[in-house]
Structure formats: structure tokens, C-alpha cells
Amino acid sequence: GYYLSDSHADAFICQPERLDAMQPLAKDLGVRYVHSLSTDGASGSFQVLLASSAPSPAPVALGLHDVAAILYTSGTTGRPKGAVLTQQNLISNIDALHEAWGWRDDDLLVHALPLFHTHGLFVAVNGVLRAGASMVFLPRFDPDAVIEWLPRASVFMGVPTMYHRLAQDHRLTPDLCRSMRLFVSGSAPLSVHDFEGFRARSGHAILERYGMTETTMNISNPLTGPRKPGTVGLPLPGVEVRLVDPESHVEVPSGSAGEIWLRGPNVFAGYFERPDATAEAFSDGWFRTGDLAQQDADGYYAIVGRCKDLIITGGLNVYPAEVEAVLDAIGGVDESAVIGLPDPDLGEQVTAIIVRSQASQPLTGDVVKASARNRLASYKCPTRVEFVESLPRNAMGKVEKARLRQQFSGPPAG
Ligand code: MCA
Ligand code: AMP
Numbered sequence: 001g002y003y004l005s006d007s008h009a010d011a012f013i014c015q016p017e018r019l020d021a022m023q024p025l026a027k028d029l030g031v032r033y034v035h036s037l038s039t040d041g042a043s044g045s046f047q048v049l050l051a052s053s054a055p056s057p058a059p060v061a062l063g064l065h066d067v068a069a070i071l072y073t074s075g076t077t078g079r080p081k082g083a084v085l086t087q088q089n090l091i092s093n094i095d096a097l098h099e100a101w102g103w104r105d106d107d108l109l110v111h112a113l114p115l116f117h118t119h120g121l122f123v124a125v126n127g128v129l130r131a132g133a134s135m136v137f138l139p140r141f142d143p144d145a146v147i148e149w150l151p152r153a154s155v156f157m158g159v160p161t162m163y164h165r166l167a168q169d170h171r172l173t174p175d176l177c178r179s180m181r182l183f184v185s186g187s188a189p190l191s192v193h194d195f196e197g198f199r200a201r202s203g204h205a206i207l208e209r210y211g212m213t214e215t216t217m218n219i220s221n222p223l224t225g226p227r228k229p230g231t232v233g234l235p236l237p238g239v240e241v242r243l244v245d246p247e248s249h250v251e252v253p254s255g256s257a258g259e260i261w262l263r264g265p266n267v268f269a270g271y272f273e274r275p276d277a278t279a280e281a282f283s284d285g286w287f288r289t290g291d292l293a294q295q296d297a298d299g300y301y302a303i304v305g306r307c308k309d310l311i312i313t314g315g316l317n318v319y320p321a322e323v324e325a326v327l328d329a330i331g332g333v334d335e336s337a338v339i340g341l342p343d344p345d346l347g348e349q350v351t352a353i354i355v356r357s358q359a360s361q362p363l364t365g366d367v368v369k370a371s372a373r374n375r376l377a378s379y380k381c382p383t384r385v386e387f388v389e390s391l392p393r394n395a396m397g398k399v400e401k402a403r404l405r406q407q408f409s410g411p412p413a414g
Contacts, residue, residue, distance in 0.1 A: 082272030159315025174203035311340035
């Protein structure tokens with residue numbers, strides 16, 4: 001309901017099993033067309049649906065600055081915002097990637113990513129369309145299916161969790177990857193350990209790149225030339241990068257860590273109907289990413305941290321503010337802080353640190369987890385819950401999450 005009303009959607013398409021529940025909600029919100037289409041194509045296709053609608057919609061001329069898509073992304077306030085991407089954003093970025101990654105019309109991409117993010121949509125699908133290449137679209141990431149298709153494929157794109165899992169699979173060998181020319185990783189940091197583990201098994205150096213919903217792709221390791229593990233490479237053609245002190249807004253000396261600021265035809269038009277959030281995201285015409293990076297002597301960027309409060313688990317973003325709001329509403333919780341702790345498979349694990357309220361009956365971790373599951377998508381739910389007497393705070397009264405991450409860096413007690 002939130003997404004439909006916030007975007008003023010005119011048409012809504014869902015899976016057949018959701019239609020009964022969604023139809024009344026969508027109609028109440030003024031959505032004119034509500035349809036369902038199934039993943040396996042059994043209930044028809046979008047083209048057939050359009051052709052059969054009367055009157056048939058007339059084609060409209062589009063310019064570079066017209067809206068192509070609105071993708072929702074959360075934020076430190078926890079309320080998802082629509083990132084408005086223009087035709088120019090998508091075209092300039094896919095042109096840059098086409099050149100940088102040497103896409104060919106005889107490429108075959110194994111697509112195992114969800115379609116509801118930039119990575120699966122505007123990097124993977126648009127790359128194939130731009131090149132006139134082919135793709136095998138898997139319903140989800142399943143190592144068996146990926147292994148089955150690799151001998152016929154040339155390109156694969158994944159988040160680090162997928163590479164971590166593939167690197168542990170004995171079936172992955174240089175011979176299995178004989179027709180592959182490119183493995184791309186992004187959406188979360190790829191550890192040097194997983195880069196090396198994957199190379200040892202497959203004979204391939206993964207090409208790591210860095211992107212965001214608001215900008216699509218920005219920085220990439222090269223197709224030819226060294227791919228340095230632990231770095232995201234060099235700016236893509238047309239993308240300008242600065243490293244800036246997030247407080248003083250002064251560019252940092254070379255070799256020091258600073259916030260990544262970006263400018264270029266790939267940078268989005270702003271958050272839909274959120275002028276304040278848009279103004280906050282830009283400074284002097286530069287988009288402030290909230291990611292911290294350092295540049296080496298060869299100009300390669302390494303992402304070294306984040307100055308935004310964000311957890312990335314299995315390539316999916318979790319904004320602690322959204323989870324904390326849900327936890328604070330559970331009976332017996334006085335206050336909470338949500339942090340990401342290192343996890344070898346998912347990169348980070350969502351962890352809840354809870355202060356129980358005085359008068360409450362003993363609250364257990366299981367109750368907290370079960371209550372969260374009623375309110376949140378499952379990947380956002382804490383997998384670990386710890387109780388403390390009070391949360392550490394700085395002089396401004398802000399919870400010191402770095403201290404909590406340090407305190408709980410060991411394995412869970414008991
Ligand atoms: C699934 N689960 C997760 C995650 N995924 N928990 C934490 N983090 C996750 N990412 C939970 C499920 O809720 C379920 O819990 C249990 O794990 C098993 O579910 P299953 O569906 O079998 O999981 P999976 O198939 O192992 O999925 C892991 C995955 C998937 C393949 C890594 O999360 C995935 O496809 N991630 C890719 C996300 C992505 O495309 N990000 C791009 C964002 P339970 O059993 O308790 O119910 S775009 C972006 O970031 C920018 C633009 C960029 O640079 O690309
Ligand atoms: P999203 O909001 O889903 O577009 O996620 C974008 C965020 O993912 C970025 O701001 C980074 O924090 C993170 N990210 C994407 N690619 C990488 C990468 N290669 N290394 C580290 N972080 C990344």
C-alpha cells in the first residue's frame with residue numbers, strides 16, 4: 001500500500017496468488033489497472049496484456065530527461081524513498097558498461113539475481129539488451145542450476161554471498177568455466193578471501209564493481225589490466241569521483257579515506273516528491289554516497305567503510321532505523337540498537353541489542369525474533385539478539401554503534 005500510494009501508480013501487476021489480496025487494496029488507492037502475470041508465463045505476457053487492452057495505449061515520444069523508472073530505497077529515516085532514474089541515467093550507464101566490460105552479441109548471461117534491484121535489472125538485463133546478447137533467467141540463485149549452465153555461458157553476475165557459496169562447491173573447476181569470459185561481483189564488499197577462493201577453484205579473477213540505486217554503476221575493475229582484490233577499480237567513463245571529508249566538505253589528501261561524492265550523467269534526478277531528502281543528498285552538485293573510500297597509487301578505489309547507518313546482508317540493504325522502530329514497539333522493549341556483525345556467508349548479520357523495560361516480564365530473544373517476523377521482511381529480521389542494561393551514548397546522546405560492534409565482535413554467549 002505504501003509503495004502504490006507514494007508512487008501514484010496507475011497500473012499494478014502482481015503474481016496470480018497475490019491478486020485476491022492486492023486487488024481491493026490497489027483499487028482503494030486509485031490504481032486503475034490491476035493485473036497478474038505468473039513467473040512461468042502460464043498466464044500470458046505483458047505484451048499480450050497490452051495488445052488486448054482497449055483502447056490500446058498510444059506510443060509517447062520520450063526525451064533523455066524523462067523518467068524511466070522509480071526504484072525504492074530506504075534511508076536513515078527508514079521510510080523508503082523513490083529514486084527517480086531518467087532515460088539518460090540508464091542509457092549513459094549501460095553504454096559505459098557495454099564498453100568497459102566488452103559485451104558481445106554472442107554473450108550468454110546466467111541471470112540468478114532478483115529483478116527488483118538495479119543489479120538484476122539495469123546492470124544484468126540492460127547489458128544483455130544493449131548488446132543483443134542472450135540470457136538464461138533463473139527463478140532464483142540455485143548453485144545446481146548455475147553449475148549446470150556455466151559450461152554454455154560467458155557472463156555471470158552475483159553478490160559476494162553467491163561467490164562465497166560457489167567457491168565452496170567442488171564441481172566448480174576451470175573446465176566447467178571453459179566458455180566463461182567474465183564473472184562480475186557487486187552490491188556488497190567481496191572479501192579478498194572469497195576472491196582468492198573463487199580464483200583457486202575456477203581459474204577466474206572476479207571483476208568487482210561499485211554501484212548504488214541512485215547512480216547505477218560508478219567504479220569498476222578493468223576488463224583488461226589488473227583486477228585488484230579488495231578494490232572496486234577505476235571510475236567508469238563519464239563518472240567523476242571525489243573523496244571528501246564528510247564534516248568539512250574539503251577534499252581529503254591523496255591516500256586518505258573520504259566520503260565518495262559523484263557527478264555524471266548516471267546520477268539520478270532526485271527522490272520522488274522529497275525535495276528535502278534530495279537537497280540533503282547533494283552538495284554543490286555532487287551526490288553524497290555515504291560510502292567511505294581510499295585511493296591507491298594506481299588510482300584504484302577501495303571501499304573502506306560507510307558513514308551512513310546501513311547493514312548489507314547477502315547483498316540486500318537493511319536500514320537499522322526501520323528495524324529499531326519495529327523492535328521498540330514490542331512490549332517489554334525499552335530501547336534498541338540494530339547493528340551489523342561480520343558473517344562469512346552473508347557479509348553482515350543483523351543483530352539487535354535490546355534494553356528491557358523495568359516493569360516487563362522477562363523478554364527472550366526468541367520472542368523478539370518472532371515479533372519482528374510479523375512486521376518485517378525476513379532478511380531484515382535480527383538473527384541474533386543480545387540484552388544490555390543500557391546503550392552506550394556519546395556526548396550528543398547518539399548511540400555509539402561502533403562500540404556495540406566492538407563489544408559483540410565475539411561469538412554469542414551460550
Ligand atoms: C535470504 N535470506 C536472507 C537473505 N536472503 N537473510 C539475510 N540476508 C539475505 N540476503 C533468508 C530468507 O529470509 C530465509 O530465512 C533463508 O535466508 C533462506 O531463504 P532463501 O531464499 O533460500 O535464501 P537464499 O536463496 O540463500 O538467498 C540468498 C541470496 C539472496 C541468494 C544471497 O539474498 C539474493 O539473491 N541476494 C541478492 C540481492 C541483490 O540482488 N542485491 C542487489 C541490490 P527463513 O528460512 O528464516 O525464512 S542493488 C545494489 O545493491 C546496488 C545498486 C549494486 O551495487 O548492485
Ligand atoms: P543500494 O541502496 O541497494 O543501491 O545499495 C548501494 C550500496 O551498496 C552502496 O552505497 C554501497 O554501500 C554498497 N555497495 C555496492 N557495491 C559495493 C561494493 N562492490 N563494495 C562495497 N559496497 C558496495
